[in-house]
Amino acid sequence: MPATTSPTRTDSRPDSRPGGRSARVRAAVHQAVKDLLTDEASDLLTIPVIAARAGVHATTVYRRWGSVSELLADVATSRFSGDLVVPDTGSLRGDLERYAADLAKDLSDPDTLALVRAIVGTGGEGASICRGERQRQLEAILEREQARGSRTPTIERAIDALLAPLYYRAVFTDQAPTPEWARTLVSHLLPD
């Protein structure tokens, strides 16, 4: 008899090709972590609890990830890769406004926010997982504009003026960043 609780996944086909068992386990565990992160009980985010929620044995999680920190890092890597697109509106201002608005919408998601906070809490080096991709994308926007022959703010300045307020407001305050507010950040960064 299945002593563990039922998994969250709705996909219950009998282990066919797309990914194999290993990939299904990984998806179920990732989903369980995301679910538990919103439950507002950080001490419940433990391997046995995660495994039970994923319908997987704790041993499997221990062997594949080892610790909650590494598991969180894995979830964050998946979450923060390839989900945001570098816009191309033709103008630097347009690109930045679009990108800042997208990022604000992304960071206003409670699940994403909980993940960021949990990652920050696990120590330090893992925190760059949540910002590395975004910094690179911002850099790409600036470099493309420079390739057009225009002068742009430095990447450092852009980080201070855009990324920093977005992450600060999301992580340290209880007001979610809105796309409209994000656009005002761009207007302060770029000279009128």
Next chain:
Amino acid sequence: MPATTSPTRTDSRPDSRPGGRSARVRAAVHQAVKDLLTDEASDLLTIPVIAARAGVHATTVYRRWGSVSELLADVATSRFSGDLVVPDTGSLRGDLERYAADLAKDLSDPDTLALVRAIVGTGGEGASICRGERQRQLEAILEREQARGSRTPTIERAIDALLAPLYYRAVFTDQAPTPEWARTLVSHLLPD
């Protein structure tokens, strides 16, 4: 025989007035939390371990604080209250530069940084402990300048331009914020 490890405190006088036993226990526990926070093992930050390091019985910690989250909140409240002074240089620019530099130096301390990260990781509402006092102090600087009849940036704008980059750089990157860089933030906030 004393099974627990020796406390960190150097003060070993036999329970005289200045604070009483209760206050000494509190100080020892706070110090133990700060010590353990730098040890880079977030899963070791547990009540029995904290109590042992403080030379105090775990029961005492459980009764006084209840959970690690509340204990962290208490440590943070002590740490972030009254340690920074609102400067008064006569000019808004001078005040902001001084305050930003002080805050940068404060946030570059590894112990403080570890505390901030741990607080963020415990859930959300506690994160405002690390920024509430600073926001109020920044507000005080702006309001004093307004009382002099001068126009100033809004508090929201000052947060985005000063507090946000400082906290972002400290928490999300591995480069500690320097006072010099903090002053450049002010130069970007105030019109030349």
Next chain:
DNA sequence: CCACAAAAGCAGCGATCATTGCGATTAAAA
């Protein structure tokens, strides 16, 4: 000096966690 309330020490309990051998299942190679 004595009494009393608050705080801390103590021992022990149940529950949970992390980890490890071992067998079973799966997916891919031969």
Next chain:
DNA sequence: TTTTAATCGCAATGATCGCTGCTTTTGTGG
């Protein structure tokens, strides 16, 4: 089809954690 290595399920173990009655110590006021 058979083989083979990787992955996962299972059960058990030792360790740790969170918590709770009970006693002892502390410090304060009568």
